[in-house]
Every structure is written in C-alpha cells, then in structure tokens.
C-alpha cells in the first residue's frame with residue numbers, strides 16, 4: 125500500500141506527533157510506503173513531497189508546527205483541477221489513498237473528494253475544537269493551557285493597577301478555547317461567538333466585580349459580537365481561503381468598558397501564540413493515537429471516514445458526521461458558567 129499524507133488549514137500543536145504515529149504504525153508495522161506532501165494541497169499541485177519513514181519522523185513528537193508545512197490552498201482551484209486533477213497526481217505517484225489532517229474545512233474537502241471516488245481518510249486537528257464527530261481534537265488542550273497562563277498573568281498585573289483586563293483568544297465560530305481557559309482561569313466574564321451579549325450586560329458584570337473589590341478579567345473569543353453589531357471584528361486582509369481575518373474585538377470592548385464604567389481597561393490579543401510551540405502531554409498522546417488509528421483504518425479500507433475520539437477510545441466515523449455541522453458550545457455549557465459571571 126502506498127499512502128500520501130498532508131496537512132491543511134491552520135497548524136496546531138500535536139501535528140508532528142500525529143504524523144509520527146501514522147508513519148510508525150503504517151510503515152514499520154503495516155508495511156506501507158508513505159509520502160508527505162509539502163504545504164497541503166499546494167504540494168499535491170506542485171508535486172512537492174518527501175518520503176516518510178522512521179528516520180523522517182525521529183524525535184518530532186514534542187515539536188510544535190508541522191514538518192510538512194500547511195496551507196489553506198484548495199484542491200478545487202483551477203490550478204489543482206479538482207478531483208480529476210488529484211486523481212491524476214495520485215496515479216502518477218502510484219498512491220492508493222490519502223490521509224488528510226485538518227479541521228472542519230479540510231474534512232469537508234476530504235468528503236467532497238471521497239464522494240468523487242478518491243480513497244481519503246480524515247485525521248482531525250484544530251485548536252478551535254469545533255469539529256463534530258469527535259470529542260476533542262489535539263491542539264485544543266495546548267491552546268487552552270497557553271490561554272489559561274495568559275489569564276493568570278493578566279490577573280496579577282490587572283489587580284495591581286485595579287484595571288479591567290480584556291483577553292482575546294482564537295475561536296472563529298466556536299468559543300471552546302474562551303470557555304475552557306476562562307473557566308480554568310476564573311474569568312468573571314466569558315464572551316463566545318455563539319452567544320451575543322449586550323454592552324449594558326457586559327458593563328454590569330464588570331462593575332459588579334469592581335464593587336466586590338476585585339479587578340475584572342474578561343475573556344472574549346475573536347468571533348464574538350455584541351448585540352446590535354452587524355458583523356464580527358476583522359483585521360485588514362483575507363486568509364488563504366479568501367475569508368476576512370478575524371480579530372480586534374478586545375480592542376473594541378476595552379474602550380467601551382472604560383468609557384461606560386470608568387474603570388481603566390486594557391486589551392490583549394493572544395493571537396498565534398496559542399497555536400505555536402510544544403504540545404501538552406495530553407495532545408501528544410491524543411495525536412499519536414489518532415495517527416496510529418489512521419494507519420489502522422487505512423489498512424482496514426475504511427475510506428471516507430475520519431478518526432474520532434469517543435470517550436477514551438479511538439474510532440472512525442463517516443466524514444459526513446464530522447462536517448455536517450460545527451461543534452458549537454451548547455447553551456447548557458454557557459448557562460452553567462454564565463450564572464457565575466460578575
């Protein structure tokens with residue numbers, strides 16, 4: 125069996141552990157030949173790849189990023205030629221199948237290619253944890269740890285100056301990082317893309333914290349909108365898929381809070397710090413197991429599926445289960461923590 129592997133979408137901690145897991149199981153145990161495309165679908169288009177064997181993946185589990193690189197290039201661009209173009213490249217390289225490592229967008233593409241008759245297997249990753257069909261994705265635990273440390277640090281400087289500190293974390297459509305880091309760090313207000321709040325409500329919470337003699341800590345996901353805002357805050361430019369780059373909501377909120385409450389406020393945007401660096405032990409284990417499971421699923425011919433964590437078990441689910449809808453923060457999880465705000 126000859127298998128190609130690629131990473132698509134944003135990088136995240138744990139990618140290298142997943143690549144290593146798939147290669148050790150696939151090449152050493154199951155006898156596959158494996159190659160890794162450089163920079164996602166761009167590597168397929170440009171015929172740019174490296175052989176993957178035990179030597180290529182030596183010692184990479186603790187490394188952040190991905191040895192293969194990644195991009196948001198689509199296989200459906202004119203240059204790539206869609207499913208037919210991918211089939212041609214696979215035939216040239218004598219590939220029996222592909223493992224696509226990525227989030228919701230990547231697995232949507234995997235499903236489209238699978239429906240076009242290409243043997244594809246999905247391996248889930250994303251710091252946002254918004255991919256359905258799996259309990260957790262690797263990268264999320266590391267991002268939450270980094271965001272929690274940021275909250276702990278902002279709290280001491282905020283308390284010293286009696287300020288309101290507003291921390292913006294990633295989360296385009298789902299607020300999992302904000303929710304978990306905010307709970308771990310004891311933030312007094314947590315604002316998620318799924319649940320708009322009014323400016324009056326946010327300021328009421330902030331004032332109640334100040335009235336108790338504490339300095340308010342607000343965590344906000346980049347995709348959050350205040351009630352009445354037409355759209356989310358964006359920065360100049362588009363991402364590799366032509367979507368607006370999100371970000372800036374903390375810088376919108378901090379001056380509004382300061383003006384309305386009289387509490388001096390500061391905004392911090394954590395940005396890509398939460399996507400880089402070494403993965404936590406939890407993410408390394410999850411990623412390694414996901415890689416191993418991907419190789420086993422390939423061996424079993426489970427094309428059109430995605431590796432999934434269910435409870436403590438690695439399973440596979442149809443790709444459609446993963447991409448039909450986004451895994452948003454459910455209302456029950458938000459209500460549970462919202463009662464503690466202020």
Ligand SMILES: Nc1ncnc2c1ncn2[C@@H]1O[C@H](COP(=O)(O)OP(=O)(O)OP(=O)(O)O)[C@@H](O)[C@H]1O
Pocket residue numbers: 132133134135195196197198199200226227228229230231232233249250251252364365
């Ligand atoms: N519906 C779609 N049709 C065609 N191409 C798509 C579609 N959705 C995603 N893609 C392609 O797949 C790429 C990866 O998707 P996306 O950028 O959303 O990353 P992801 O895999 O969801 O990871 P993350 O969002 O966690 O960074 C996109 O940049 C785009 O090129």
Ligand SMILES: O=P(O)(O)OC[C@H]1O[C@](O)(CO)[C@@H](O)[C@@H]1O
Pocket residue numbers: 133134135250251252294295296346363364369370399
């Ligand atoms: O700067 P980039 O690579 O476009 O990625 C930003 C996006 O990536 C994500 O972290 C997902 O990986 C989103 O939360 C965020 O909007």
Ligand SMILES: [Mg+2]
Pocket residue numbers: 133227228229230
């Ligand atoms: Mg995505």
